Amino acid sequence: MSYGNNDFVPIIIGTNLNAYNIARSLHEAYGVRSLALGRYPSRETADSQILEVRARTDFGDPDVVVQVLDTVATEFPGRKLLLLPTIEFYTNIVLERRAQLDPRYVIPLVDHDLAKRLMNKTDFYRTCDELGVPHPATVVVGPGPVDRALGDDLPFPYPVILKPSNTDVYPRLSFAGKQKVYVVPDQTALREIAARIxxxxxxxxxxVQEYLAGDESVxxxxxxxxDRHGSMRFASAGQVALTEYDPNLVGNNNxxxxxxDDELVESLQRFLDGVGYVGFANFDVMSDERTGTRKLLEVNLRPGATAYYTMAGxxxxVRCAVEDLVYERPLPLEVTTAERLWLNVPYPVVLRYAPRGLLRRIRAAARAGRVHTLKYRPDSSRRRRIDIARVDARHTRDYLRFARRRPH
Known part of the structure; x- marks a missing residue:
């Protein structure tokens, strides 16, 4: 089977929803077939005609990842290889081993030093401060014995958010009561959780951060x-309409x-151009109900798993990376403005579980046009349709199951 075209081959690291998002975006733009590498096959990318998956269980080893990429590179002499990691783990491997990969791959990622600065939340919020980009009010707590007065004199009220600055080290730890992010009710709990971490x-x-209250509507x-010159050339904002209910997947959007959103796009450009950013960026943002200000929470150095909503808009x-790095064409500034609905679950699930206050807007966006990443007419064999039906059924069951456990 052939991959890519005469000019380039897309090599995707990961076999998840984001891998299909990227492969579909490239197929729509260039009619190309992509190659995805990962640990396990998934239903999201199974039986696809636009994407082939090569899986091996030891692909979680960075040495194996680089070895496989070296081998794959020999299959496609004379063409540019566009390397596209889909999750933070693979992104970090590419950043760490970039010197080995750069001679053979075109990589739409920031350099290693800037990546470290942005992925560390202390440095990220400091950078926002320096550039005048809105973010939640923040207090940094250094490592070591916990001060008995910690939390007694915060510049914002309880409850507060507590989270690790270093998202590379923290996920590797294991301890009772571990959470990705903590909503802390008072000083005593803040000291206890910090000491446990x-x-x-x-x-x-x-x-330690101010708690921005609200449901999906905020x-x-x-x-x-x-682009390769450090200038933002594409931006797309999205209003979250439904989040994941499964506690193990909290933070994902469906x-x-x-x-x-002109205000948000202006903040993104000030931030990205201010640090000389290159490549894809994916931001989590919250709107402060008190002021309506859009505040940046964090940045991921790759397309978001839900980034296909930009196509709905x-x-x-993904086309931007090909035009910029493969064909080296100048990119005009493009900002999406159309209000459309992107789905990762059946539409009736959205209507049933989305906040009531968003339903009118959801229905209006759906009438204008709605898209489901996995439902792509040129890739709709019988086996593929069965795979997607099973994915949708799994998501529906999860909402039915976990909705009962959520506070009302």
Whole structure:
């Protein structure tokens, strides 16, 4: 089977929803077939005619990842190989081993030093401060014995958010009561949780942050692309319409309305151009109900798993990397403005579980146009349709199951 075209071959690291998002975006733009590498096959990418998956269980070993990429590179002499990691783990491997990969691959990622600065939340919020980009009010707690007065004099009220600054070290730790992010009710709980985290071996900063209250209606996402000269050339904002209910998947989104948001786009450009960013960026954003200000929470150095909402809004995010790095063409500034509905679950699930206050907007966006990443007419064999039906059934069961456990 052939991959790519005469000019380039897309090599995707990961076999998840994001892998299909990227492969579909490239197929729509160039009619190309992609190659995906990962640990396990998944239903999201199974039986596809636009994407082939090569899986091996030891692909979690960075040495194996680089070895496989070296071998794959020999299959495609004379063509540019566009390397596209889909999750943070693979992104980190590519950043760490970039010197080995650069001679053979075109990589739409920031350099290693800037990546470290942005992935560390202490440095990320400091950078936002320096550039005048809105973000939640933050207090940094250094590692070591917990001060008995910690939390007694915060510049914002309880409850507060507590989370690790270092998202590379923290996920590797294991201890009772571990959470990705903590909503902390008072000073006593803040001190207890901080002490437990440090006792588990975490040795970097903790972030204490103002709690921005609200349901999906205050949650936004944004995806962008900055060209090889460090200039933002694509931006797309999205209003979250439905989040994941499974506690193990908290933070993932299953429905997004692509929207026009000039304030948010201006903040993104100030941030990205201010640091000389290159490549894809995916932002989590919240709107402060008190002021309406859009505040950046964090940045991921790759397209978001839900980034296909940008296609619903009228813009092909992934195409930017090909035009910029493969064909080296100048990119005009593109900002999506159409209000459409992106789905990762059946539409009736969205109507049933999305916040009531968003339903009118959801229905209006759906009438204008709705898309489901996995439902792609040129890739709709009988086996593929069965795979997608099973994915949708699994998501539906999860909402039925976990909705009962959520507080009302």
């Amino acid at each position: 440090f006792a588990a071996g975490y040795d970097d900063d903790l972030i 949650m936004l996402v944004a995806n962008s692309y900055s 429905a997004i309305i692509s929207v026009r 009228g813009g092909n995010l």
